[in-house]
Amino acid sequence: MKPVYLDNNATTAVAPEVFEAMRPYLTEFYGNPSSMHTFGGQIHRKIEDARGSVSGLLGAEPEEIIFTSCGTESDNTAILSAIESVPGKRHIITTRVEHPAVRSFCKHLGRKGYRITFLPVNHQGQLNLDDFIKALDEDTVLVTIMYANNEIGNIYPIEKIGAILRERQILFHTDAVQVMGKIPVDLKTLPVDMLSLSGHKLHAPKGIGALYVRKGTRFHPYLIGGHQEKGRRAGTENVASIIGLGKACTLATGNIDRESKQLSKLRDKLETSLLKICPDSRVNGDVTSRLPNTTNLSFEYVEGEAILLRLNEYGICASSGSACSSGSLEPSHVLRAMGVPFTAIHGSIRFSLSRYNTGEEIDKVIEIVPKIIKELRLLSPFSRDNTGKKIACTP
Amino acid sequence: MWEYTDKVREYFLNPKNIGEVENPDAVGDVGSIVCGDALKLTLKVDKETDKITDAKFQTFGCASAIASSSALTELIKGKTLDEALKIGNQDIADFLGGLPKEKMHCSVMGKEALEAAIDNYRGIERPVEEEGKVVCKCFDVTEEKIRKVAMENHLTTVDEITDYTKAGGGCGECQADIEAILRDLWSLKTPEKPVKPKKLTNLQKIALIQDIIENEIRPGLQADGGDVDLIDIEGNKVVIAFRGMCSGCVKSGMTIEGIQAKLRELVSEDLIVETQ
Numbered sequence: 311m312k313p314v315y316l317d318n319n320a321t322t323a324v325a326p327e328v329f330e331a332m333r334p335y336l337t338e339f340y341g342n343p344s345s346m347h348t349f350g351g352q353i354h355r356k357i358e359d360a361r362g363s364v365s366g367l368l369g370a371e372p373e374e375i376i377f378t379s380c381g382t383e384s385d386n387t388a389i390l391s392a393i394e395s396v397p398g399k400r401h402i403i404t405t406r407v408e409h410p411a412v413r414s415f416c417k418h419l420g421r422k423g424y425r426i427t428f429l430p431v432n433h434q435g436q437l438n439l440d441d442f443i444k445a446l447d448e449d450t451v452l453v454t455i456m457y458a459n460n461e462i463g464n465i466y467p468i469e470k471i472g473a474i475l476r477e478r479q480i481l482f483h484t485d486a487v488q489v490m491g492k493i494p495v496d497l498k499t500l501p502v503d504m505l506s507l508s509g510h511k512l513h514a515p516k517g518i519g520a521l522y523v524r525k526g527t528r529f530h531p532y533l534i535g536g537h538q539e540k541g542r543r544a545g546t547e548n549v550a551s552i553i554g555l556g557k558a559c560t561l562a563t564g565n566i567d568r569e570s571k572q573l574s575k576l577r578d579k580l581e582t583s584l585l586k587i588c589p590d591s592r593v594n595g596d597v598t599s600r601l602p603n604t605t606n607l608s609f610e611y612v613e614g615e616a617i618l619l620r621l622n623e624y625g626i627c628a629s630s631g632s633a634c635s636s637g638s639l640e641p642s643h644v645l646r647a648m649g650v651p652f653t654a655i656h657g658s659i660r661f662s663l664s665r666y667n668t669g670e671e672i673d674k675v676i677e678i679v680p681k682i683i684k685e686l687r688l689l690s691p692f693s694r695d696n697t698g699k700k701i702a703c704t705p
Numbered sequence: 706m707w708e709y710t711d712k713v714r715e716y717f718l719n720p721k722n723i724g725e726v727e728n729p730d731a732v733g734d735v736g737s738i739v740c741g742d743a744l745k746l747t748l749k750v751d752k753e754t755d756k757i758t759d760a761k762f763q764t765f766g767c768a769s770a771i772a773s774s775s776a777l778t779e780l781i782k783g784k785t786l787d788e789a790l791k792i793g794n795q796d797i798a799d800f801l802g803g804l805p806k807e808k809m810h811c812s813v814m815g816k817e818a819l820e821a822a823i824d825n826y827r828g829i830e831r832p833v834e835e836e837g838k839v840v841c842k843c844f845d846v847t848e849e850k851i852r853k854v855a856m857e858n859h860l861t862t863v864d865e866i867t868d869y870t871k872a873g874g875g876c877g878e879c880q881a882d883i884e885a886i887l888r889d890l891w892s893l894k895t896p897e898k899p900v901k902p903k904k905l906t907n908l909q910k911i912a913l914i915q916d917i918i919e920n921e922i923r924p925g926l927q928a929d930g931g932d933v934d935l936i937d938i939e940g941n942k943v944v945i946a947f948r949g950m951c952s953g954c955v956k957s958g959m960t961i962e963g964i965q966a967k968l969r970e971l972v973s974e975d976l977i978v979e980t981q
């Protein structure tokens with residue numbers, strides 16, 4: 311059974327074109343781009359072409375792109391570089407809904423004596439810009455706020471935040487891992503100093519990421535060793551994956567508008583149908599400013615892991631913010647920060663689409679999900695309405 | 706993804722004994738929607754024989770919670786109440802071919818529901834949990850429950866308590882309290898701290914100090930970009946040299962005092978650490 315893969319915010323399929331572009335660099339062209347001989351040295355040019363493709367998608371200059379091993383490395387590098395560049399200051403502002411690559415790292419710095427402000431969000435997961443402005447002070451060295459949230463899809467007002475920070479000359483980093491290829495990003499006008507991205511959310515393979523560092527921003531490398539990436543990131547280049555990321559960016563460039571229309575059409579159909587069929591269900595997130603491919607739904611009285619494993623029986627892949635499915639006992643920090651009631655957090659399911667999803671797949675999910683919710687609600691001691699009648703999905 | 710046995714999968718996908726028995730003789734209600742799992746067990750009991758003639762369940766929770774509840778109903782049907790009370794959470798897990806250790810709390814929930822139902826049948830008032838007795842606020846777990854589950858399952862570490870009761874798995878604030886309860890509970894059986902070797906020869910002492918610096922002190926410093934070298938040992942004087950120390954190292958207690966304390970603890974009380 312071919313899976314119906316609706317977990318693209320976790321990872322995406324490698325595009326066939328990307329794989330083809332990579333293949334020669336895993337077979338015949340295995341040289342080291344640092345070598346003096348042509349066999350290796352010629353690969354250097356290919357890496358530069360890929361750098362151009364990545365910068366092209368971002369509206370950046372090629373020399374502003376540093377290849378890394380993943381989004382987490384990009385995030386960690388950006389934060390460390392910022393605090394090393396301005397050694398006297400010790401205050402960092404971030405949000406309560408960041409990805410662990412930023413959140414856990416900031417907590418770690420908090421234990422090392424940095425002062426960290428985790429900005430709260432409201433019920434829709436939105437930030438309050440006044441809170442943000444109030445948090446800024448003389449000691450603030452860096453603001454790091456995600457471009458879009460992986461769990462609920464909210465897009466944050468990066469442009470406004472960046473403009474405020476530019477005026478005060480405070481460094482601004484954004485984790486843009488979830489937005490690449492989904493919404494247009496133009497760093498020519500976007501006031502951001504550093505930006506992280508990851509290949510495997512964009513139909514390139516796992517194990518490749520990039521960090522954008524605006525020209526003129528002071529930078530301190532994280533990995534120190536060889537002279538690769540102009541000394542900004544040591545370590546022999548992951549050639550094939552760099553080529554793959556370049557290709558993935560080329561594929562995305564120019565297609566974002568069309569693709570995001572297609573994605574949001576399917577997503578909206580899925581969302582409205584499920585909300586309509588299943589009583590006591592809701593959307594988590596800001597429906598006015600959201601990634602086109604993401605919907606996070608809560609079904610009361612049932613638990614997310616149980617939903618996922620029953621979906622799994624039909625080959626449907628999704629994810630949940632429930633405690634049991636997270637591998638810890640704590641449910642999603644994002645939904646908790648939003649103040650989503652526990653009853654709804656436990657039954658939250660995220661569907662995240664990609665360009666490879668079809669209308670038939672979405673129809674199948676619309677048919678299966680209500681059936682599963684109904685079965686699980688029959689099992690649940692909570693699903694009764696005021697009259698004592700069991701609640702289940704209509705039909 | 707959790708590694709569930711085929712039996713768990715089967716009992717999760719096609720659970721037996723779902724629902725509520727009509728006019729139940731006994732009802733056991735445990736857990737809450739806030740904590741992420743809950744179970745309502747209803748029983749029919751034969752007054753003459755004290756046997757459980759029917760058992761049904763309703764569960765809110767993950768796959769293993771549903772499977773554990775269903776397994777419980779299968780295990781107790783046909784048993785007398787006293788026989789049923791002998792069933793432990795481990796029996797529920799065994800019936801399912803085992804549970805991932807992080808999911809053992811699902812089997813504990815089954816056991817609790819059974820006890821609650823039988824108390825209910827016998828008209829035993831369940832003591833309302835006193836405020837002060839709740840050890841874990843996040844998951845509403847009392848000291849009594851921690852002690853009971855620890856005894857029944859021979860649990861000795863906080864992690865095990867978390868796997869079996871969830872206590873300690875939220876904010877983590879109660880972990881020290883759980884630790885204290887465990888220490889108290891097993892006080893007689895706690896393994897003795899490895900005793901310091903009594904009298905060391907000079908060579909043994911040097912080897913031990915080298916070993917501690919290498920394996921316990923340097924990694925912490927290196928993680929912060931610092932380092933330390935052992936320069937010399939003369940009698941009780943240990944001479945070291947710090948390399949590239951940063952403020953982080955100082956914070957993590959890896960100062961000269963910190964190293965001295967560590968060496969005194971592990972080697973000998975009379976050591977004096979100095980820098981070069």
Ligand code: FES
Pocket residue numbers: 840841842843844872873874875876877878879880
């Ligand atoms: S109080 Fe026990 S984990 Fe929070």
